[in-house]
Amino acid sequence: MNLxxxxxxxxxxxxxxxxxxxxxWKLFTLIPISLLMGINLFTIFYWMKTIVxxxxxxxxxxxxxxxxxxxxxxxxxxxxxxxxxILNYLxxxxxxxxxxxxxxxxxxxxxxxxKYTLWSLGVLIIPIIIxxxxxxxx
Numbered sequence: 001m002n003l004x005x006x007x008x009x010x011x012x013x014x015x016x017x018x019x020x021x022x023x024x025w026k027l028f029t030l031i032p033i034s035l036l037m038g039i040n041l042f043t044i045f046y047w048m049k050t051i052v053x054x055x056x057x058x059x060x061x062x063x064x065x066x067x068x069x070x071x072x073x074x075x076x077x078x079x080x081x082x083x084x085x086i087l088n089y090l091x092x093x094x095x096x097x098x099x100x101x102x103x104x105x106x107x108x109x110x111x112x113x114x115k116y117t118l119w120s121l122g123v124l125i126i127p128i129i130i131x132x133x134x135x136x137x138x
Contacts, residue, residue: 005101007116008033008092012102014110026093034088036120038080043124050131 011033015025049056059079062071092098
């Protein structure tokens with residue numbers, strides 16, 4: 001949990017220092033980190049599907065509307081975004097816990113936040129590129 005909080009503090013302080021995002025810094029930190037966590041979960045699901053069982057679903061299917069693209073979009077948002085928004089809000093922003101965390105942890109000039117972003121995207125993209133280049137059947 002210590003690394004989790006350090007990434008959050010790094011993201012919060014770098015977003016607060018940004019001139020364009022300083023007014024809504026809570027929203028501009030909650031959304032990107034929740035998206036990155038969703039990407040990480042998708043990566044785990046994707047590789048479990050590839051390695052273990054080809055029949056595993058990547059997201060929870062929802063059939064509410066007649067339009068399949070809308071159902072797919074809502075399924076992806078409910079699976080990979082909403083749980084992390086709720087979790088992050090409860091762990092960081094409820095009862096202004098971030099104030100206590102900023103006193104306890106120091107920021108790292110957004111280096112940790114940038115590394116987390118690059119690792120999250122790289123862990124998803126690089127293996128997919130390798131799979132498509134070397135293991136796809138033509």
